[in-house]
Amino acid sequence: MSAVLATPAASAAIAPASPGRRAWRRLLHRRPAMIALAIVIVFIALALFAPWIAPHDPVATSWGAIRKAPSAAHWFGTDEIGRDVLSRVVFGTRASLLAGVVSVSISLLLGVPIGLVAGFAGGFADALISRLTDAFLACPFLILAIALAAFLGPSLTNAMIAIGVSATPIFVRLTRAQVIHVKVEDYVEAARALGNPPWRIALRHVLPNVTAPLIVQATLAIAAAVIAEASLSFLGLGQQPPEPSWGSMLNTAKNYVDQAPWMAVWPGLAIFALVLAFNLLGDGLRDALDPRQV
Amino acid sequence: MTDYLLKRLAQVVPTLVFVSMLIFGLQQLLPGDPAKILAGEEQDPSVIAHLREKLHLDEPLPLRYAFWVGGVLKGDFGESIRTQQPVLELVLQKLPVTIQLGTMAFVIALVIGIPTGIVAAVGRGTWWDNVANAVALWGISTPNFWLGILLILLFSVQLGWLPASGYVSPFEDLKANLASMIMPAFVLGNALAAVLMRHTRSAMLQVLSSDYVRTARAKGLSERSVVLKHALRNALTPVITLGALELGTLLSGAVLTEQVFTIPGFGKLIVDSVFNRDYAVVQGVVLVTATTYILLSLLADLAYFVVNPRLQA
Numbered sequence: 001m002s003a004v005l006a007t008p009a010a011s012a013a014i015a016p017a018s019p020g021r022r023a024w025r026r027l028l029h030r031r032p033a034m035i036a037l038a039i040v041i042v043f044i045a046l047a048l049f050a051p052w053i054a055p056h057d058p059v060a061t062s063w064g065a066i067r068k069a070p071s072a073a074h075w076f077g078t079d080e081i082g083r084d085v086l087s088r089v090v091f092g093t094r095a096s097l098l099a100g101v102v103s104v105s106i107s108l109l110l111g112v113p114i115g116l117v118a119g120f121a122g123g124f125a126d127a128l129i130s131r132l133t134d135a136f137l138a139c140p141f142l143i144l145a146i147a148l149a150a151f152l153g154p155s156l157t158n159a160m161i162a163i164g165v166s167a168t169p170i171f172v173r174l175t176r177a178q179v180i181h182v183k184v185e186d187y188v189e190a191a192r193a194l195g196n197p198p199w200r201i202a203l204r205h206v207l208p209n210v211t212a213p214l215i216v217q218a219t220l221a222i223a224a225a226v227i228a229e230a231s232l233s234f235l236g237l238g239q240q241p242p243e244p245s246w247g248s249m250l251n252t253a254k255n256y257v258d259q260a261p262w263m264a265v266w267p268g269l270a271i272f273a274l275v276l277a278f279n280l281l282g283d284g285l286r287d288a289l290d291p292r293q294v
Numbered sequence: 295m296t297d298y299l300l301k302r303l304a305q306v307v308p309t310l311v312f313v314s315m316l317i318f319g320l321q322q323l324l325p326g327d328p329a330k331i332l333a334g335e336e337q338d339p340s341v342i343a344h345l346r347e348k349l350h351l352d353e354p355l356p357l358r359y360a361f362w363v364g365g366v367l368k369g370d371f372g373e374s375i376r377t378q379q380p381v382l383e384l385v386l387q388k389l390p391v392t393i394q395l396g397t398m399a400f401v402i403a404l405v406i407g408i409p410t411g412i413v414a415a416v417g418r419g420t421w422w423d424n425v426a427n428a429v430a431l432w433g434i435s436t437p438n439f440w441l442g443i444l445l446i447l448l449f450s451v452q453l454g455w456l457p458a459s460g461y462v463s464p465f466e467d468l469k470a471n472l473a474s475m476i477m478p479a480f481v482l483g484n485a486l487a488a489v490l491m492r493h494t495r496s497a498m499l500q501v502l503s504s505d506y507v508r509t510a511r512a513k514g515l516s517e518r519s520v521v522l523k524h525a526l527r528n529a530l531t532p533v534i535t536l537g538a539l540e541l542g543t544l545l546s547g548a549v550l551t552e553q554v555f556t557i558p559g560f561g562k563l564i565v566d567s568v569f570n571r572d573y574a575v576v577q578g579v580v581l582v583t584a585t586t587y588i589l590l591s592l593l594a595d596l597a598y599f600v601v602n603p604r605l606q607a
Contacts, residue, residue: 134305135312138584138591142546143564147580150568151323227437231550234439235565247439254443255552257458258451268440276435 007030010222022026023212026288033284039277047093056084058091059212059242067189067260071197080252088244089266094286095245096274099229106164108218112207114168120183120202131174136169145228149237156229156245157237164229167183167221174217178210185209213288230271246271295491298599305582314366317577318359325571327351332424334375348372366581372574374567381578384563389582391461392560395482395551396544398475400537402483403490408533410487411494416501416521426491433488435542438547441553449477459556478555482547486540493536497529530600538594542587 016023027033046053053076062082070077075110076085136144160245182188183206184227191205233247241248245268253264313519324331329345346352365372371381406489414426425529450458456477501507510524511517549561556562556577560579 010508028349037593062487071591101330131305131308134309135316135584138309138313138542138588139316139580139584139585140546143580143583146564146568147317147320147576148323148548151573210296221458223435226391230437231439234550235553235568237568250437250443254439254446261447261451264440264443264447268437268443271440272435273436275437276431279435286340 006220023285027284030284030287033282033288036277036280036284040281041271042254043093043097043274043277047097050091050094054087054090056087058083058087058244060084060096067256067263069260070258070262074202076266077260079249080256081264085249085263087264089246089247089270091131092244092249092270093274095156095243095252096226096271097164099156099238100225100274100278102135102160103164103167103225103229104202104218104221105220106161106172107167108214110165111168111171112175112214115172116202116207118172118181119176120206124276126176130176131204133169133172133176136166137173139166141166141224142228142231146235146237147230154235154237154240156243159229162232163225166228167225170221171214171217174213175210177252178213179206182209209222216282216286217288219278219282221285223282226275226278227273299596299600302592302595306588310585311586312467315579317584318362320580321573322355326501328573331571332375333573338524342514352589362395371578371581374575375492375572376570381575384575385560385582387565388505388558388560391558392545392548393550395462395478395557395559396548397476398479398539399482399486399544399547402479403486406483406487407490408494408530408536410568411491412498412526413535414491414495415498416517420498429437430488430491430494433484433491436484438481439554440484441484442478442551445477445481446554454579461557461559474557475557478551478557481554482544484550485547486544487536489543490533490537490542493533497533498525501525503531509522522591535598538597539591541590545583545587548600 027037041107043125062078062084064076065078065082067080068074068078068082076089079085079088092184114129118126139147145159145166147163152158152162176199179202188201190204192199195205204263229238230245230247230250233245234251236248236251239245239248250264251261254266256263321328327340328452329349329351330337332345332349333341349520350358369382371385373380374384377384410426410429414423417423446458449456457474460474462474476568498521502521507520507525509518515524545560549556549564552559552561553565559584563580564576566574567579
């Protein structure tokens with residue numbers, strides 16, 4: 001009898017883990033994804049604690065230390081006006097991470113509701129939104145971001161808006177596709193049969209079931225946004241001098257590549273490491289959140 | 295076939311209309327009076343008045359759009375504030391350089407991406423697969439302007455083999471042209487090679503586990519013949535189509551690559567126009583890019599339809 005009637009504590013112990021917890025456990029078993037997560041955490045720490053980590057003021061010039069090679073005083077060397085490259089790389093993390101997170105948040109805030117409406121409502125609204133999405137997708141991502149940043153004016157804020165708006169159609173399309181797939185599931189039919197209004201069904205029953213692919217896409221989109229911000233800053237349309245950004249550092253570095261190659265190596269390596277980490281994390285999340293992997 | 299073509303064309307028309315609205319709408323983002331902004335720093339009243347009249351700025355917005363799109367349909371994309379040249383003429387002048395760069399990059403991407411994808415699929419889970427995946431991740435995660443700078447450092451500064459920047463027309467000196475374009479083309483093709491590798495690997499894995507490949511193996515055919523004759527032919531169709539859809543990425547990448555290597559192409563034109571506040575040229579470049587992309591996507595879809603008999607059935 002005691003074997004049949006489980007105590008509350010025992011039933012809690014055998015209760016199935018939530019989908020989020022199961023996905024996290026699967027993610028923990030993926031070594032590349034965990035290394036990537038560690039790299040992302042290191043970059044977040046660099047951005048948050050930059051004033052305490054950077055050995056020098058990132059905008060302080062020193063005419064006596066122009067284009068000095070890496071040394072004990074300046075681990076990554078100095079730039080064309082004597083600024084410490086390591087300190088600029090550390091502070092540059094802020095612009096890149098901010099651009100990645102803010103622009104993807106803009107894409108999610110715009111794209112998910114629009115995609116939800118298109119997928120759930122169908123008909124004319126879907127057709128109109130789909131054609132608009134096609135129009136946005138027809139403009140190559142960076143070219144649209146350049147055009148938007150050009151018309152809005154060069155600044156980090158405008159670059160983030162430009163990147164966020166340019167990446168929105170991908171989220172519209174993804175959300176719409178997922179919603180179309182989910183809205184015919186039995187549990188949605190059941191919610192409808194119980195008399196729930198459409199907005200409630202969309203928000204309470206459909207949206208929570210389309211989040212997994214959106215999380216994966218958002219992680220990969222952060223990688224793309226980091227590259228896009230660096231690209232816009234490289235072209236002079238993102239973070240404005242003297243504030244440090246990896247892209248603008250590379251733009252200056254290309255003019256001194258024969259005299260001070262270290263100016264180009266470190267900011268580029270930082271972009272590569274952060275983008276690679278987000279790509280690996282996105283791949284890991286895709287595997288962990290896909291139930292077919294179980 | 296005709297039904298499919300008509301249906302696909304019917305989708306293209308509204309997309310083009312929305313693209314034109316989007317690009318026209320960019321002008322509305324300019325803060326203040328567009329005529330004053332477009333007139334540049336000199337703020338010549340006669341230029342402002344001319345622009346106001348030419349852009350129909352006193353008319354309501356829908357009418358202004360109608361005038362603008364009417365001009366575009368007649369090939370009038372406006373004129374450059376800086377050089378007074380028609381935008382279309384400027385774009386057509388620069389386009390061949392970018393087409394050459396894009397074509398070379400696409401060929402490099404095919405040459406690297408497809409064999410690497412085949413090797414990764416055939417040797418799934420082996421050391422080769424891991425190396426190919428690492429190469430793909432490298433390609434996707436490396437900013438092409440950084441790769442460009444590193445290659446200049448190696449091949450131009452250290453080894454002195456290739457020019458660091460500049461462009462020579464192939465009609466003037468083919469050898470010098472190839473020397474100046476090979477590095478930028480590799481840089482541009484690098485990311486696309488990674489994407490093609492991933493597509494090829496995934497398509498090959500799917501095909502290699504299909505029944506007809508098992509039958510080919512059961513017939514006693516060599517592995518080389520099974521992979522290259524039976525599997526690859528079927529796996530490549532979606533890869534080429536998806537590759538064609540990635541051409542938009544090439545156009546985006548060309549902007550940065552041309553900037554790094556100082557190549558006077560389409561990408562450099564848009565960046566120079568942005569800094570000269572030559573907004574008509576920016577609009578023209580985006581419009582031509584988007585239209586080219588839509589038409590390429592249409593051609594890719596049609597090609598897929600033509601080579602895939604199951605879709606025609």
